[in-house]
Amino acid sequence: MYHALLTRRYLTSKVMPLLASLAVVLCTAMVLITWSVMGGFLNNLTQAGRTLIGDVRIALPNVGFAHYDDLIAKLEADPEVEAAAPIIEAMGMLTLLENRTEPILIRGIEGESFARVTGYADTLWWKPLDEPVKKDRQGDDLRLEETDRTLLQRIYEDGLTLTEIDPITGQPEPAIVLGMEVGGWNKRTDWGGYYPRVQYVAASDGGSELRNIFMPGSGELVVLVVPLDSQGRPLDPVTRKFPVANEFESGLYDIDKQTVLMELRALQRMLRMHAAKRLVEPGGSGVGGSSPDPLAGFFEEDTEGVSEPEVVEDPARVTSVLVRMADPDGDLEAFREKCHAIYAEFTRDHAGEVPDAMMIGIETWEDANRMMISAVKKETGLVLMIFSFISFTAVFLVFAIFWAMISEKTKDIGILRALGASRLGVAWVWLRYGLAIGVVGSICGGLLAWAIVTNINEIHQGIAHTGEWLGSTLTDKPWNWYIWDPKVYVFKEIPHKIEPWKAVFVLTGGLLSCVVGALWPAVRAARMHPVKALRFE
Amino acid sequence: MSTPHETTRPPEPTTTGVTKHGSENCATGGTPLLRVQGLHKTYRLGRVDVPVLHGVDLDLGSGEWVAILGASGSGKSTLLHLIGGLDRPDKPANGNPRASIRFRGNDVVGFSHAALNRYRCLDVGFVFQFYHLLPELSVSDNVLLGTMIRHGRFGYMAKRTDLRARAQKLLEAFGLGHRLRHRPSQLSGGERQRVAIARALMNDPDLLLADEPTGNLDRKTGNSILDVLAEIRAERGQTMLMVTHDPEIAARADRIVHLVDGRVVDGGG
Ligand SMILES: Nc1ncnc2c1ncn2[C@@H]1O[C@H](COP(=O)(O)OP(=O)(O)OP(=O)(O)O)[C@@H](O)[C@H]1O
Ligand SMILES: [Mg+2]
Numbered sequence: 144m145y146h147a148l149l150t151r152r153y154l155t156s157k158v159m160p161l162l163a164s165l166a167v168v169l170c171t172a173m174v175l176i177t178w179s180v181m182g183g184f185l186n187n188l189t190q191a192g193r194t195l196i197g198d199v200r201i202a203l204p205n206v207g208f209a210h211y212d213d214l215i216a217k218l219e220a221d222p223e224v225e226a227a228a229p230i231i232e233a234m235g236m237l238t239l240l241e242n243r244t245e246p247i248l249i250r251g252i253e254g255e256s257f258a259r260v261t262g263y264a265d266t267l268w269w270k271p272l273d274e275p276v277k278k279d280r281q282g283d284d285l286r287l288e289e290t291d292r293t294l295l296q297r298i299y300e301d302g303l304t305l306t307e308i309d310p311i312t313g314q315p316e317p318a319i320v321l322g323m324e325v326g327g328w329n330k331r332t333d334w335g336g337y338y339p340r341v342q343y344v345a346a347s348d349g350g351s352e353l354r355n356i357f358m359p360g361s362g363e364l365v366v367l368v369v370p371l372d373s374q375g376r377p378l379d380p381v382t383r384k385f386p387v388a389n390e391f392e393s394g395l396y397d398i399d400k401q402t403v404l405m406e407l408r409a410l411q412r413m414l415r416m417h418a419a420k421r422l423v424e425p426g427g428s429g430v431g432g433s434s435p436d437p438l439a440g441f442f443e444e445d446t447e448g449v450s451e452p453e454v455v456e457d458p459a460r461v462t463s464v465l466v467r468m469a470d471p472d473g474d475l476e477a478f479r480e481k482c483h484a485i486y487a488e489f490t491r492d493h494a495g496e497v498p499d500a501m502m503i504g505i506e507t508w509e510d511a512n513r514m515m516i517s518a519v520k521k522e523t524g525l526v527l528m529i530f531s532f533i534s535f536t537a538v539f540l541v542f543a544i545f546w547a548m549i550s551e552k553t554k555d556i557g558i559l560r561a562l563g564a565s566r567l568g569v570a571w572v573w574l575r576y577g578l579a580i581g582v583v584g585s586i587c588g589g590l591l592a593w594a595i596v597t598n599i600n601e602i603h604q605g606i607a608h609t610g611e612w613l614g615s616t617l618t619d620k621p622w623n624w625y626i627w628d629p630k631v632y633v634f635k636e637i638p639h640k641i642e643p644w645k646a647v648f649v650l651t652g653g654l655l656s657c658v659v660g661a662l663w664p665a666v667r668a669a670r671m672h673p674v675k676a677l678r679f680e
Numbered sequence: 681m682s683t684p685h686e687t688t689r690p691p692e693p694t695t696t697g698v699t700k701h702g703s704e705n706c707a708t709g710g711t712p713l714l715r716v717q718g719l720h721k722t723y724r725l726g727r728v729d730v731p732v733l734h735g736v737d738l739d740l741g742s743g744e745w746v747a748i749l750g751a752s753g754s755g756k757s758t759l760l761h762l763i764g765g766l767d768r769p770d771k772p773a774n775g776n777p778r779a780s781i782r783f784r785g786n787d788v789v790g791f792s793h794a795a796l797n798r799y800r801c802l803d804v805g806f807v808f809q810f811y812h813l814l815p816e817l818s819v820s821d822n823v824l825l826g827t828m829i830r831h832g833r834f835g836y837m838a839k840r841t842d843l844r845a846r847a848q849k850l851l852e853a854f855g856l857g858h859r860l861r862h863r864p865s866q867l868s869g870g871e872r873q874r875v876a877i878a879r880a881l882m883n884d885p886d887l888l889l890a891d892e893p894t895g896n897l898d899r900k901t902g903n904s905i906l907d908v909l910a911e912i913r914a915e916r917g918q919t920m921l922m923v924t925h926d927p928e929i930a931a932r933a934d935r936i937v938h939l940v941d942g943r944v945v946d947g948g949g
Contacts, residue, residue, distance in 0.1 A: 144828040144836040152816035558812045561766055562826045562879075563685060563801020565794070673766045677812065 145559070146568070150576045153548070160580055163537075163544045163657075167584025168591060170534035171653035175592035177530050178645050180599065181523040183638020188519055191394040192512035194262035197228070197465040198475060199482045200511055202504045206375050207231065207416055207460035208497045214489045215256075218466055223481055225469040228256035229461040231410050237403060238365040239326045247325065248402045249368060251410030251461070254304045260467040263303075266391040268323055268337065269359050270299035278334040278600075278636070285338065298359045302389025305406040317409035318388035319366065321358060322399040328356045329390070333625075335636075337392075362387040366403065370415040381413045395515075411459055418459040458496075475507045534656065537584075541577060541660030549573065549664045556668050557676030570669035577661025578654070585653035589646055599637045685798040685830050713886060713919050714740040714763065715782040720770040721758050732758050733769075734942035735776070740887075745913060745920045747930035750939030756923040757891050759939065763788075763921065764804045764889045765796045783887070801830050805880030805918075809892040811872040813864040813879075820860040823847040823878045830883055843882075850878040854908060870901035877908060881916075888913075888920040894929055906932050 154160050201214070211229045218227040231251035238244045258264045272286040286295055301307050306315040323329055329337040339357040356362070367382045385405065393399055411417035468478050487500040509516060549556070556569055595602065603626065610624025719736035722729050732755035740746055750756045761767040762781065765788055769779040781788040783803060791799060805826075813822045827843050828836050836843070851857055854874040856867075864872055873893060880888060890909070894902030906929065913920060922933060930936045938945045 144831070144833045145825055147833070148817070148821060148828065149814075152821075156816050554812065555814050558814060559825075559829070561764070561800060561806050561812075562829050563797050563799075564829050565797045568829070674761045677761075677766070677808070 145564070146572045146575050149555075149572050150579050153552075153576055154579055154583075157548070159544045159548060160576070163541050164580045164584040164587070166537045166540045167581060167653050167657060168588040170537040170656075171585050171588030171649055172591040172595065174527065174530050174534055174652070175589065175641065175646060175649040176596055176599075177526055178523070178649065179592070179596045179641045180638050181519075181526060182642070182645065183640055185516070185519045185523055187638060188395065189509070189512060189516050191398075192515065193508045194266065195393055195395075195398060196508050196511055197260040197467040199466040199468075199479050199505060199507055200463050201466065201482060201486060202232075202463035202506075203498050203502065204232070204462055204504075205371055207462040208503070209458040209460045210489075210493050210497055211459075211461045211464055213492065214464055214486065214497075217485050217489055218464070218482070221481065221485060223469050223473070223478065225467040226256065226259035227464055227466045228253060228260040229407065229464050230257065231407065231414065231416065231462045233368055233410070233414060233462070235366055235368040235403075237325070238367070244367075245326075246401075249366065249405055249410060250402060251405050251407040251414075252305065253407045254302075257465075258303065260465045263391070266393050267299060267302040267320070268390045268392050269295055269302065271295040276334070276336065279336055280334070283332065283334070284336050294360075298389050301359070302391070305388055305404065307386040307388050317385065317406035319364065319385040319406075320388050320404040321364075321390045322402045323390050323392040324396060324400040325390075325403060326358075328358055328362075358387040359389050366405070366413075368410070368413050370413065372415070378415065383409075383413060385409070407461070411461070416460040419457050420454045475509065479505060479507050531652075534652075537653070538656040538660040541580065541657050542663060545573060545577065545661050545664035546667075549668050552668075553671065553676045553679040556671050557673050557679065560671075560673035561677060566669040569671075570665040573665035573668050574658065574661055577657045577665070580661075581654035581657030584657065585650040588653055589650050592646075592649075593641055596639055596641050599639050603637060685801045711785065712739040713742040713744075713784060714738075714921075715780070716763065717780045717782075718777045719759070719762060719779045719781070720776050721755070721762060721767075722770055732942060733762075736939075736942070736944050738937065738944050740919055740921060742886075743913075743917045743919055745910075745922065745932075745934045747933035747936045748921065748923045748939055748944070749927060749930045749936055750923075750925060752925060754939045755942060756925075756939055760889050760891050760921065760923055763887075764806055765791065765799045801826065802883055803885050803887055805883065805885040805888045807873070807876050807880050807888065807890040807893045809895040811864070811869070811876045811896075813872055813875055815864055818861050818863060819851065819856065819867070819875050820844070820847050822864065822875055823851060823882055826879060826882045847878070847882060850881060851875070854878055869897050870905060873897065873905050874908065877905070877912075881912065881918075884916070886919055888918050890920065890922040892924055893922065894926075895924070902929065 215227040215229060218224045231249075233249050233251070235247055235249045236244050237247045252263075254263070270286060271292045272284060275282040275284055275287060285291065301318060302320050304315075305318050305320060307318040308314070309316045323337060328340050330340050331337055339355055341353055342356050343351040343353055358364075363384050363386050365382055365384050367380055369380045370378045372378055391399070391404065393402075408417060466478075466482055468475075483500065483505050486503060486505060490497055490500050559569055559572075607623075607625045611621035614620055614622030716736055716738040719733050720731075721733040722731045724730070736759060738746075748756050748759065758767070762769055769781075769789060770776070772778040779789055783799070788796070788799060814825065817825065824843060824847050827839075827847075831839060831843075848857065848860065851860060851874075854877070856871060856874055856878075859867065859871070864875065867875065873896075877893070888909075893909070894905050897905065909920065909922075910932065912918065920933075922930075924930050927936075
């Protein structure tokens with residue numbers, strides 16, 4: 144009983160313990176905010192990674208593997224598999240408007256199957272919108288324009304199929320979809336959207352004219368790839384001009400900057416990975432015609448020059464098959480094993496024709512993004528460690544304050560002992576006191592963190608506006624106080640969720656550090672000799 | 681966490697009516713409430729020994745009021761602390777016999793920690809020269825502190841109303857009934873000492889140990905405090921050992937002993 148009474152009285156009549164409580168509040172809030180924001184960031188990042196490759200990727204780079212349709216059929220027959228999609232990943236060059244050439248990652252996809260496996264449809268940027276996006280308070284988004292709806296709808300559908308109608312022939316032709324940041328033709332706004340840039344370009348009369356560069360409108364770009372033969376030897380580079388169907392935004396800057404999506408069969412042809420009858424001539428190899436294909440007309444030139452019929456049948460190849468789990472929260476590793484088993488079965492049906500199950504790379508999206516994920520994880524861990532270290536000062540603060548208080552309260556301890564209190568009882572007064580400070584501090588810290596994290600975007604906005612206003616009034620130039628600038632940062636919004644388990648963990652930590660800080664002083668109080676305590680001056 | 685001290689006590693020795701000269705009872709052979717024998721205490725300061733008590737023998741009859749007179753530094757407080765179970769006497773050495781402090785026949789020196797805590801809580805009431813009230817607690821909480829320790833959390837909660845009423849009654853008897861909510865710092869020295877006495881009496885101990893209870897007060901206030909103590913003793917028949925260096929104050933006791941050169945010398949009362 145006297146413990147509770149003393150704890151209460153000591154807590155309310157002294158400034159020092161309130162300071163200790165405040166330190167605990169700040170430390171717990173700091174750690175929790177950091178963890179939530181950084182953890183949320185990591186989560187966004189990895190989810191973006193998952194959006195791009197599905198759950199599991201079966202891959203043999205460069206050379207690729209054949210009979211993938213059969214593999215996909217086998218995979219999709221399994222109830223655990225939601226969908227599977229063939230893709231080709233290859234390096235290439237993209238010639239930009241000003242005749243700059245940049246290395247890019249080219250991904251050959253089938254729009255429909257790729258969309259079933261990944262979040263492709265959602266990443267396509269140009270599409271009609273009904274509602275402004277969250278941060279677009281003025282509704283500035285071009286995609287909201289009523290007048291552009293039909294155009295945007297068409298561009299969106301082109302993006303989904305990776306084709307565009309040739310204005311001359313009226314036939315669909317294969318197209319490419321650019322990452323939003325490729326070429327820098329789009330300007331990111333401060334609400335995280337994009338406007339096509341306006342640029343001066345050389346005009347036919349020798350001067351220059353202002354042009355709105357909207358790639359999906361009329362842009363055409365030249366892509367260069369180096370095909371390999373089925374043994375992996377490089378052949379002559381192949382270039383082709385493609386219309387731009389749409390642009391995508393994955394949320395990961397590196398990917399949006401360096402990736403171009405291309406209609407799968409077009410890329411297969413460029414890389415000589417399409418189904419073909421190969422005519423083996425004495426001095427080398429040529430490429431033959433193929434199966435019925437709606438786009439076959441565009442590749443007619445490839446079939447020219449074929450003469451003597453010594454025919455080898457080469458099936459079409461892809462470098463990867465992406466697989467998506469039916470249960471989005473299922474065990475990823477088990478699912479990988481499952482894919483491996485299905486692949487092994489597939490190799491039995493195609494013995495000698497497809498790479499062995501040991502050679503093929505089968506990895507989860509986490510493995511595939513390991514570098515990126517582990518980098519951010521390490522960073523989060525590092526920041527968390529530093530902050531936890533700083534928070535450790537809370538332990539010492541509590542310790543120091545308690546040590547001082549116990550010196551000050553020595554006489555009280557002597558009196559309590561003289562009145563019959565046990566050593567344990569005296570220790571408990573102080574431990575309880577530490578516990579009380581910890582509880583109060585942790586809970587207030589948790590609440591503070593919650594208030595800050597849930598409103599972090601608003602707070603950030605407020606700070607930025609204050610900066611602009613202060614800058615304008617003081618120096619006639621607004622100051623940029625954006626820390627998380629959507630123009631620069633990968634994600635438009637600062638992550639603003641606290642996961643309950645993290646809160647519990649951090650609050651318990653705050654509480655424990657108080658108890659730990661109070662422990663030694665409490666033991667000291669318990670060991671104090673009653674007479675010495677009473678005689679203490 | 682609190683370890684309540686049991687509320688049951690060994691049966692009280694039947695106290696025959698306490699009179700002003702109860703000492704004779706003791707001298708004539710009835711078992712004394714307290715019997716101290718061969719008490720030695722030496723303080724060690726680094727390599728220097730400071731011998732304070734060399735073989736104190738003292739008997740206290742039940743209901744007796746004994747004053748210990750001694751010069752400053754003669755070891756009066758030390759003796760009181762030993763009797764009150766706050767400190768332990770020297771271990772037997774250099775031919776000294778084992779010290780014993782018998783309270784109702786039980787040897788306090790041999791008590792375990794738990795038994796000592798119990799003894800301090802139930803059997804002994806301390807009154808100090810400098811009052812030793814807890815400054816953060818109100819007057820009534822200070823008085824109740826000993827009962828909180830005694831009954832533990834749940835016991836205290838169950839008996840709270842009764843205990844509060846008792847504390848109130850005690851404080852009223854001392855003329856402090858209207859100051860229950862005050863802090864010690866808002867009271868005068870004499871008032872504080874009354875609060876301290878009320879605290880010492882809350883658990884109704886058989887032995888009151890008062891270490892210069894008036895040492896910090898002027899004569900008039902000191903005398904009124906002694907009146908209070910005498911009154912209580914008359915009412916409850918408590919045994920009291922009072923330390924002082926003022927012969928005039930000592931004169932109010934039943935019996936006076938002198939502490940000289942670490943030994944108790946009977947001085948007649
Ligand atoms: N912890 C200690 N270490 C060393 N010496 C001590 C210690 N405590 C007390 N003493 C010494 O023991 C002697 C007796 O002290 P004590 O306080 O018992 O005297 P006292 O008779 O109560 O004196 P006063 O009348 O001034 O209160 C003193 O000389 C003192 O210096
Ligand atoms: Mg003294």
